[in-house]
Amino acid sequence: MFAYQPSGVCSQRIEFDLDGDTITYVKFFGGCDGNLKGICSLATGQNVYNVIEKLKGITCGPKATSCPDQFAAALKLALSQRDKRGDERCATTSR
Numbered sequence: 001m002f003a004y005q006p007s008g009v010c011s012q013r014i015e016f017d018l019d020g021d022t023i024t025y026v027k028f029f030g031g032c033d034g035n036l037k038g039i040c041s042l043a044t045g046q047n048v049y050n051v052i053e054k055l056k057g058i059t060c061g062p063k064a065t066s067c068p069d070q071f072a073a074a075l076k077l078a079l080s081q082r083d084k085r086g087d088e089r090c091a092t093t094s095r
Helices: 033-043 048-055 067-085
Strands: 001-006 013-019 020-031
Touching: 001 067, 013 067, 020 033, 020 048, 020 067, 033 067, 048 067
Parallel strands: none
Antiparallel strands: 001 013, 013 020
C-alpha cells in the first residue's frame, strides 16, 4: 500500500496499490467525494503510466494543481521509489 499526502488541494491523503504497472486500489480522503470516487473507479485496473499521462497537469479552478494532478504526482513518486529499490512495492510515500 502506498500513501501520499497531497499539497494544495482539498484531499488530505491518497492511498493506492500497484501490481506491477497496474493500479489495483485507490482511495482519496477528503475532497469532492463523488468526483474522487469516479477517479478511483476509472483508475483501478488501468496502467499506471497511462493514468499519469491523462491526469498530470489538470488544475482545479485558480489552483496550479488538482486532486487528479496530485494523484499523478503520487504515482510518479511511487514508481521512482520502487525503481530505486528494485521492488514491485515500496514504502509509504509523501510529499
